Amino acid sequence: MESALYYVTIALGFSIVVNLILKRFGISQIIGYILTGVTVAYGFDLRHMADSHTLEIIAEFGVVFLMFTIGLEVSLQRLSTMKTDVFFNGSFQVILSAVIFFAIAYGILSVSLATAIIISMALSLSSTAVVLSYLKSTKEIARPYGQKATGILIFQDLAVIPILILIGFLSSDGKDIGDVLIQTAISAVVIVGSLFIVGKRVMTWLLHFSSTSEVDELFMGSVLVIVVASSLLASYAGFTYSLGAFVAGMIIAETRYHHKVESDIAPFKDLLLGTFFVTVGMKIDLGLFVQHMDDVIAILFAVLAVKAIVIFGVVRMKSQSKVAFKTAIALSQVGEFSFAIFALAGNQELIPSELSQILVLVVVLSIIATPFILANLSRISGYFFKDVSVTETFAMLPGRNHHIIVCGYGVVGKFVAKELRASGVDYVVADNSYKHVQEALRDGQEVYFGDMSKTAILDKLCTKDSVSVIITLDNLEKKRLICEAIIRYAPEVKLVVKVVSLEEKRALRGLPISITIDGKKEVASRLVSEAVTCEL
Incomplete structure (x- = not known):
């Protein structure tokens, strides 16, 4: 216990110092957390802890609380107005990206069928944690490209569910995929229905009485219970923790408590997101990176280019070129859910260990590069689009x-x-x-x-x-x-x-x-x- 507290204190202190320095240069604190993870992992020989299940669960709840705050802003009414961004843009982007990556992996690089399917689906996802954190903190989420990016990310988070189900099917022997899909559909209806019918009443009642008590700790405790309970309920049914939290946020968005809930939950979300990015830094294998640097860089640029082209083409169908371009650049990286996909596929021996490590490095580098790209997004788009859009001034x-x-x-x-x-x-x-x-x-x-x-x-x-x-x-x-x-x-x-x-x-x-x-x-x-x- 003493050693754990010692390492946590060191990591916390180091991340504060690094982020204070980076703040002066206008660099995202995400980079500071990742650097902290690398330093702690190599400085204290703790690289083995990057695969700790307990640490991964704690880190994952950073994404859970982020998805909860997104749900607070995406009520059912707003989701109906975002249906084009979520269901049209999101589905086309994921499907087209996955098909192209599958063709490259299976047809050109000659990897196995199961491995190509998993790689293609994982690379089609973008980073909810990085992109939405930036969009929310800079208020860019209100811009047209921010709305497009948010809609696509929501669909990607929903797409994680069938991807994980498919991995389970690929790793099982003789299991009928039809039965798996039917069970999943029934579970989804039961879980979402329970949350909206029973959960809404319970959440409203709990928030009402905790708010009338005028004791901030009780209200905060009620919010934490709602988030964690909804996440565990979704996980118990075979879905991601994030889905339960997202649905809970959507429910609370329909009540008059959503503004207070969002402000109160922010410190927990930011702290746990920091933990998530520390674990990302701990996954970086510097030796493997040096050994396969050319391969990692080549794959990274290929992935960024393919995703940017696909997203631009999809969004451009119903939006201005500049909005489509900014959305494409913002979502060109690979998402954090890919870690879970690669880890699960590796445990089921569906993907070679060394290839999995190389892909993890690609994901980490794309996440590291994203804050710099987002911070200079307007400048980048300015090189290609000289006209000033009335929505972008x-x-x-x-x-x-x-x-x-x-x-x-x-x-x-x-x-x-x-x-x-x-x-x-x-x-x-x-x-x-x-x-x-x-x-x-x-x-x-x-x-x-x-x-x-x-x-x-x-x-x-x-x-x-x-x-x-x-x-x-x-x-x-x-x-x-x-x-x-x-x-x-x-x-x-x-x-x-x-x-x-x-x-x-x-x-x-x-x-x-x-x-x-x-x-x-x-x-x-x-x-x-x-x-x-x-x-x-």
């Missing part, structure tokens, strides 16, 4: 303060922007209508494409640092949603809202809006003012 806003945000560029919005410009006031325009954004660009306005009822867009617009927000929209429902979002996100910001009728005034009466401007009343006042001051 938020990068110019960080650090903005003491500005006014004009929400809506309709008739009134245009007059407001004109008056602000004439007064020399610093302002930006935001609109969720592509047509209005194009009009604003033609008028030389600094305009951003986004829905201001979304927290991620408010964050990108530096709303907390603005002087005020002027809402010029006509749609009452959208107007109220935006007001509620701004009041919740930045309650200290002055909110000025245009209303056009008494009904609108009544509908917004319950909100702490700073000023409401009644268009009809102001026109009447101006008419009277002009009438009594004119010369007869």
Whole structure:
């Protein structure tokens, strides 16, 4: 026990120092955790612990908590709106990538049929832990390419289930695949149905009573129980821990507790994700890497190129070229679930040990390279796409303060922007209508494409640092949603809202809006003012 605490303390201290140094250079902390794993493994001769089942379980729960937070943002309603990204883009990407990798492995490199199937499926997956951690921390998840990437990653996580089932079938003798698929389908229906029907009631009840107790530890404990219990239930039925956590997150996303749950769970997710990346670093075999460096580098670049081309082609079918390109580059690496696939296949003797080690090195190097690629994604895409998309210009806003945000560029919005410009006031325009954004660009306005009822867009617009927000929209429902979002996100910001009728005034009466401007009343006042001051 003493030695375990000693190694944990050393690893924790080293990772803190390394990440503090890397932070100064703008390098992802993921790299720091991987370097910690390499240093601890070789510095204390602990490479054998990289295959520790207990350590792998602990590390896997980092991905579990990440999937839970993703589920919090992907409610059933939102999933229905993302069906193209999840089911169309996701399925096409996985199938096409797997077919190409299978053709290369089986047809060109002449590996066995079972080995080629496993390799092709493992390499078709991307890294949920790395990509979504970056997208969430930088708010890039709200961008078009972030939405596409998230949808594809969700499908990939679901695809892990049949992949693991297939490995079990390949390793079994005489087991009918039809029976395996039927049992899996029944288990999936039972588990998901239980979580949504029974689990939803239990989760809501538990969160309600723990929140009314006003004791933070009880609420946090309730969340941990929900995550772990859902994960164990899914694992017991033969699925991944992550699937249970993802479904639990989707259920809580339908309740009013999802924002508090997400903020409370963040420290556990980040700490366990750090553990996961430490174990990734411990898997690096430096001797084998030096011996097969040429092979590893060649396979790495081939995998990155094939996946990028496939993803670009799939996403480009229904999206702009720039969005497709950024999505392709962001998801070109190999995912962490590949470790589990290679390990399971190795244990079942479905893949040679040395080939498995080489592929693990390819996965590790692709994960190491990904944070650098993501951090420079806009710069990379800039070399190929010189035009600035109206959906991709938020990068110019960080650090903005003491500005006014004009929400809506309709008739009134245009007059407001004109008056602000004439007064020399610093302002930006935001609109969720592509047509209005194009009009604003033609008028030389600094305009951003986004829905201001979304927290991620408010964050990108530096709303907390603005002087005020002027809402010029006509749609009452959208107007109220935006007001509620701004009041919740930045309650200290002055909110000025245009209303056009008494009904609108009544509908917004319950909100702490700073000023409401009644268009009809102001026109009447101006008419009277002009009438009594004119010369007869």
